[in-house]
Amino acid sequence: MKIVVCVSLVPDSTTKVKIGASGKSIDETGVTFIINPYDEFAVEEAVQLKEKNGGEVIAISVGTDRSKEAIKKAFQMGADKGILLKSVTADFDSYSVAKNLAETIKELNPDVILFGKQSIDFDGSIVPGMTAELLGLPVVNVVTKLEISGNEAAAEREIEGGKEVVKTSLPAVFGAQKGLNNPRYPNLKSIMASKSKPIEEKPFQTYGMTELTGMSLPDSKGSGKIFTDGVQNVPELVRLLREEAKVI
Helix, strand or coil: CEEEEECCEEECCCCCCCECCCCCCECCCCCCEEECHHHHHHHHHHHHHHHHHCCEEEEEEEECHHHHHHHHHHHHHCCCEEEEEECCCCCCCHHHHHHHHHHHHHHHCCCEEEEECCCCCCCCCCHHHHHHHHHCCCEEEEEEEEEEECCEEEEEEEECCEEEEEEEECCEEEEECCCCCCCCCCCHHHHHHHCCCCEEEEECCCCCCCCCCCCCCCCCCCCCCCCCCHHHHHHHHHHHHHHCCCCC
16 A cells, blocks of 8 residues: 655744744744644554555655655654655745645555645645645545545544544545544654655745735734623623624
């Protein structure tokens, strides 16, 4: 079984975001970058499928040289090969990412393609679906359980108010959600073995469908109002909710 898992490098979720001087990117001073947390579930699922069915796991990432760190983390968890779709900058849109991934994945002709359900930096949650559409393959996102038997797959996914099971034939694209598995911690042996695993570089093509024109932080929260007179404050509270907050 050939399994492709797509991984991305993102700022750590504890990062206090500051806008950079250009106004179009974050200030990376002091920022720690990590593999996207949802991608860890995807990598773990890919490795478990390999351990059960045999085959190989190929990790693909998009970005500058720094994005190799995401591939190396996938190596430490058990991926076999890596491909970096190398860009000279980090200024690219979701369509360009999906288009480049689709072109590379098509050449590999895998049985299963895994993503994290979304990246925690832009939170678009659209690259798995875009990539599947460009490949002409079925896609199931927000997957919390995946069972594969032969050429068939059953994916349990979260929906509003419950869960549903989607059955599809392979090849197919799946987006991993928290709860799909418990990502393993790399041991010393796997960390050392990862150093000799190959990362192939391919050029990244920018298609320029959208342009980031600016970034800004949300408005700071107000100090709020505190009422201390119990039910006597109800009329004033209602007035404020209607005239200032405009929620009623």
